[in-house]
Amino acid sequence: MQYLFLGYPRCSTSNKALKFLKDNKINFNDRNIVTENPSVEELKDWITKSGLPIKKFFNTSGLVYKELNLKDKLLDMSDSDKIKLLSTNGMLVKRPIFVSDDLILVGFKEEDWKRIRK
Numbered sequence: 001m002q003y004l005f006l007g008y009p010r011c012s013t014s015n016k017a018l019k020f021l022k023d024n025k026i027n028f029n030d031r032n033i034v035t036e037n038p039s040v041e042e043l044k045d046w047i048t049k050s051g052l053p054i055k056k057f058f059n060t061s062g063l064v065y066k067e068l069n070l071k072d073k074l075l076d077m078s079d080s081d082k083i084k085l086l087s088t089n090g091m092l093v094k095r096p097i098f099v100s101d102d103l104i105l106v107g108f109k110e111e112d113w114k115r116i117r118k
Helices: 013-021 040-050 062-069 070-076 079-086
Strands: 003-007 030-034 097-099 104-107
Touching: 003 013, 040 079, 040 104, 062 070
Parallel strands: 003 030
Antiparallel strands: 003 097, 097 104
């Protein structure tokens, strides 16, 4: 199993997660979430597998989220439109994201990340 890590190099939380993965000798493919946005298909798959609501995949503290006034706009959007919007700009997506066949982690909480199988 090859794991996928999506982060942003200038994000301190992404860097903490990277350090955790390296310290725990977990092999992974590293992908910059901003230069290689997640696709609609990837997001649909990850949201389904994670069991999390779509809102958890939005970077609600990010500048783009705030500039677009998404807090209010998301209320009237369909799930499909929310996923399409997420796929347009990696800065809208909460990071880091860790992807395996059976585990999707969004954001970094070390206790959750300890569930990763080496």
